[in-house]
Amino acid sequence: xxxxxxxxxxxxxxxxxxxxxxxxxxxxxxxxxxxxxxxxxxxxxxxxxxxxxxxxxxxxxxxxxxxxxxxxxxxxxxxxxxxxxxxxxxxxxxxxxxxxxxxxxxxxxxxxxxxxxxxxxxxxxxxxxxxxxxxxxxxxxxxxxxxxxxxxxxxxxxxxxxxxxxxxxxxxxxxxxxxxxxxxxxxxxxxxxxxxxxxxxxxxxxxxxxxxxxxxxxxxxxxxxxxxxxxxxx
Amino acid sequence: xxxxxxxxxxxxxxxxxxxxxxxxxxxxxxxxxxxxxxxxxxxxxxxxxxxxxxxxxxxxxxxxxxxxxxxxxxxxxxxxxxxxxxxxxxxxxxxxxxxxxxxxxxxxxxxxxxxxxxxxxxxxxxxxxxxxxxxxxxxxxxxxxxxxxxxxxxxxxxxxxxxxxxxxxxxxxxxxxxxxxxxxxxxxxxxxxxxxxxxxxxxxxxxxxxxxxxxxxxxxxxxxxxxxxxxxxxxxxxxxxxxxxxxxxxxxxxxxxxxxxxxxxxxxxxxxxxxxxxxxxxxxxxxxxxxxxxxxxxxxxxxxxxxxxxxxxxxxxxxxxxxxxxxxxxxxxxxxxxxxxxxxxxxxxxxxxxxxxxxxxxxxxxxxxxxxxxxxxxxxxxxxxxxxxxxxxxxxxxxxxxxxxxxxxxxxxxxxxxxxxxxxxxxxxxxxxxxxxxxxxxxxxxxxxxxxxxxxxxxxxxxxxxxxxxxxxxxxxxxxxxxxxxxxxxxxxxxxxxxxxxxxxxxxxxxxxxxxxxxxxxxxxxxxxxxxxxxxxxxxxxxxxxxxxxxxxxxxxxxxxxxxxxx
Numbered sequence: 085x086x087x088x089x090x091x092x093x094x095x096x097x098x099x100x101x102x103x104x105x106x107x108x109x110x111x112x113x114x115x116x117x118x119x120x121x122x123x124x125x126x127x128x129x130x131x132x133x134x135x136x137x138x139x140x141x142x143x144x145x146x147x148x149x150x151x152x153x154x155x156x157x158x159x160x161x162x163x164x165x166x167x168x169x170x171x172x173x174x175x176x177x178x179x180x181x182x183x184x185x186x187x188x189x190x191x192x193x194x195x196x197x198x199x200x201x202x203x204x205x206x207x208x209x210x211x212x213x214x215x216x217x218x219x220x221x222x223x224x225x226x227x228x229x230x231x232x233x234x235x236x237x238x239x240x241x242x243x244x245x246x247x248x249x250x251x252x253x254x255x256x257x258x259x260x261x262x263x264x265x266x267x268x269x270x271x272x273x274x275x276x277x278x279x280x281x282x283x284x285x286x287x288x289x290x291x292x293x294x295x296x297x298x299x300x301x302x303x304x305x306x307x308x309x310x311x312x313x314x315x316x317x318x
Numbered sequence: 319x320x321x322x323x324x325x326x327x328x329x330x331x332x333x334x335x336x337x338x339x340x341x342x343x344x345x346x347x348x349x350x351x352x353x354x355x356x357x358x359x360x361x362x363x364x365x366x367x368x369x370x371x372x373x374x375x376x377x378x379x380x381x382x383x384x385x386x387x388x389x390x391x392x393x394x395x396x397x398x399x400x401x402x403x404x405x406x407x408x409x410x411x412x413x414x415x416x417x418x419x420x421x422x423x424x425x426x427x428x429x430x431x432x433x434x435x436x437x438x439x440x441x442x443x444x445x446x447x448x449x450x451x452x453x454x455x456x457x458x459x460x461x462x463x464x465x466x467x468x469x470x471x472x473x474x475x476x477x478x479x480x481x482x483x484x485x486x487x488x489x490x491x492x493x494x495x496x497x498x499x500x501x502x503x504x505x506x507x508x509x510x511x512x513x514x515x516x517x518x519x520x521x522x523x524x525x526x527x528x529x530x531x532x533x534x535x536x537x538x539x540x541x542x543x544x545x546x547x548x549x550x551x552x553x554x555x556x557x558x559x560x561x562x563x564x565x566x567x568x569x570x571x572x573x574x575x576x577x578x579x580x581x582x583x584x585x586x587x588x589x590x591x592x593x594x595x596x597x598x599x600x601x602x603x604x605x606x607x608x609x610x611x612x613x614x615x616x617x618x619x620x621x622x623x624x625x626x627x628x629x630x631x632x633x634x635x636x637x638x639x640x641x642x643x644x645x646x647x648x649x650x651x652x653x654x655x656x657x658x659x660x661x662x663x664x665x666x667x668x669x670x671x672x673x674x675x676x677x678x679x680x681x682x683x684x685x686x687x688x689x690x691x692x693x694x695x696x697x698x699x700x701x702x703x704x705x706x707x708x709x710x711x712x713x714x715x716x717x718x719x720x721x722x723x724x725x726x727x728x729x730x731x732x733x734x735x736x737x738x739x740x741x742x743x744x745x746x747x748x749x750x751x752x753x754x755x756x757x758x759x760x761x762x763x764x765x766x767x768x769x770x771x772x773x774x775x776x777x778x779x780x781x782x783x784x785x786x787x788x789x790x791x792x793x794x795x796x797x798x799x800x801x802x803x804x805x806x807x808x809x810x811x812x813x814x815x816x817x818x819x820x821x822x823x824x825x826x827x828x829x830x831x832x833x834x835x836x837x838x839x840x841x842x843x844x845x846x847x848x849x850x851x852x853x854x855x856x857x858x859x860x861x862x863x864x865x866x867x868x869x870x871x872x873x874x875x876x877x878x879x880x881x882x883x884x885x
Contacts, residue, residue: 135754154764156757156762156763159758167754167758171754171755173748173752173755175751184759185759187745187748187761188760188761232759236759
């Protein structure tokens with residue numbers, strides 16, 4: 085098991101945002117974490133990345149607790165986040181953004197190869213490699229953010245709301261890309277408000293509500309579950 | 319130029335525009351006269367026996383009024399040409415009226431500058447009804463020239479502006495340039511072409527104008543065909559090389575006073591490069607920067623001084639030479655940088671500015687305090703710091719110390735240049751852009767930030783060390799907050815993150831007040847004006863870093879005469 089979250093809680097001051105969450109991520113699949121706005125999904129992801137301190141429970145990478153690890157050390161263990169709202173380096177070029185993703189690597193040859201591979205995966209980015217990333221469209225920025233995350237050669241890619249604020253057609257592309265990334269061997273933890281689409285492609289999924297996991301199971305199965313439908317429509 | 323269609327629907331708007339521009343120009347002229355600046359400027363000729371700085375200023379104000387009256391506005395996209403002569407005429411009439419008031423009413427009890435000679439100056443020697451008519455017509459003509467200039471294509475203005483500026487600089491700083499020309503056989507034969515006894519000659523002005531015009535046109539002629547490969551890297555170094563050449567030659571040619579000024583500029587360049595790493599790359603605003611400078615100076619002092627406060631006096635540590643003390647001073651400053659950085663690690667933005675301001679003041683107050691007086695001498699400071707020596711040669715003169723500073727600055731520039739392109743440099747840039755994401759990229763936040771403070775401090779420590787031997791003594795009063803602010807201002811004016819920008823910024827902000835010394839307190843007015851104008855017209859600085867030059871918003875054309883930063 086690459087990543088294991090056990091009974092994790094975290095709080096902002098006195099407000100408990102996440103309570104007793106347990107998530108298991110085994111090698112190779114797509115795991116989805118869905119739920120409404122404010123359910124605590126992004127907080128969970130930021131806790132995994134080490135950007136938020138947890139108040140109880142443990143997060144383990146390869147069986148080792150991350151309690152003493154700084155964010156950059158977690159990244160170096162192969163757990164890489166593609167943050168919500170893209171958050172690319174807006175004043176750097178597309179290519180510089182990608183290279184920044186490979187910051188913790190030293191293998192220059194392989195970095196160049198990976199960059200070319202990203203340009204194959206996202207031909208739009210190749211066209212715009214020298215363009216300032218802040219001037220790209222939302223969908224293109226999401227490509228930059230995803231490619232930048234992949235440049236770190238993650239074992240698990242944590243994707244926070246990749247479809248947020250994008251046009252429906254672009255959202256389709258984003259989900260196709262996620263499946264392509266996964267098919268190429270990267271495990272994906274996908275956090276989404278767009279639950280039904282996320283569940284369709286997830287091997288395993290967790291549904292969060294008010295900071296707690298309320299449901300879990302294989303993705304497509306949950307997509308048909310009436311409780312999920314009631315959470316989203318009821 | 320084809321006459322533009324007057325829509326006819328906005329004559330009152332046009333009228334108001336012309337009147338406002340003219341009145342504004344007149345008000346500025348009246349203000350500058352009342353505070354005494356115009357009279358003071360009259361003492362400095364731009365072109366000998368033809369044009370003084372005061373006259374030039376008055377003409378420029380009217381010229382700009384004409385140019386500004388032609389700027390398209392949202393309500394009025396095609397301003398009519400006649401607003402410009404109207405603005406000029408209004409300005410001329412108002413100034414003539416003001417001159418009349420000076421002559422007829424005694425305002426001197428309140429405004430000591432308003433004397434009859436000033437009135438003659440304002441009216442260019444004209445008087446009476448005929449004189450006023452000539453003045454109004456001339457003023458309208460100048461404003462029309464401004465309007466014409468405003469309507470010229472951008473490319474042409476980009477040639478004319480530097481040429482006119484060159485004439486102004488060559489005229490204003492004629493004493494300074496003459497000293498250099500006269501002191502060197504190589505240049506001496508050049509001098510008569512340009513300068514008479516009392517300043518730039520008319521022929522000289524023409525030659526300067528032509529040469530500057532040609533120089534400004536060169537890049538246009540040699541422009542690479544569009545789309546031919548990437549931006550050549552050597553071209554970015556051209557301004558830096560030019561400035562370096564200037565820095566190398568001017569102090570020998572100019573004598574000790576100029577060397578002293580350049581030495582000061584050099585020290586600020588060193589500090590600017592340090593702060594540039596912190597702020598320009600890592601985005602860490604630091605208003606306590608002077609603390610590192612002070613650390614370098616004080617460590618040099620206690621290690622080398624021939625004083626009871628020197629370590630050699632009361633410990634077993636021997637008195638060191640400058641060359642040994644300097645690296646220790648730099649290391650001490652680095653240590654100070656790290657100590658300084660730790661408490662503000664989690665502080666961002668405006669809060670960081672205030673926190674560093676406080677830390678900087680703490681350092682100065684501790685040094686000044688009675689508690690530290692037995693070690694650091696309190697307000698009395700540490701005296702008798704010897705000059706550096708190599709063999710029998712002593713770096714006693716300002717000129718020799720300047721070259722020492724220049725060598726240090728070149729070394730520091732090389733370090734800064736390498737740092738910017740290093741892994742650490744990239745980490746700093748990522749931190750500046752987005753701290754959280756930078757960490758998610760695998761960047762060690764604590765280490766990178768502390769290293770930014772450490773490297774920044776190293777540069778300042780080096781400057782402080784040289785400062786200590788330059789003045790032979792250190793006092794806490796030398797290390798005021800103003801120094802941090804000056805360093806900040808010069809790198810912002812030069813262009814954040816740009817190395818040649820630091821040099822140009824220091825030259826302008828440290829050199830300009832020195833060059834304008836004869837204007838007394840007014841020189842800080844120019845300093846402030848230069849700051850405001852740069853930020854208003856060239857918000858990216860005079861020589862923006864290539865990374866910043868790519869801006870997200872399209873540049874808005876501002877002002878008539880500004881070479882807008884190239885995209």
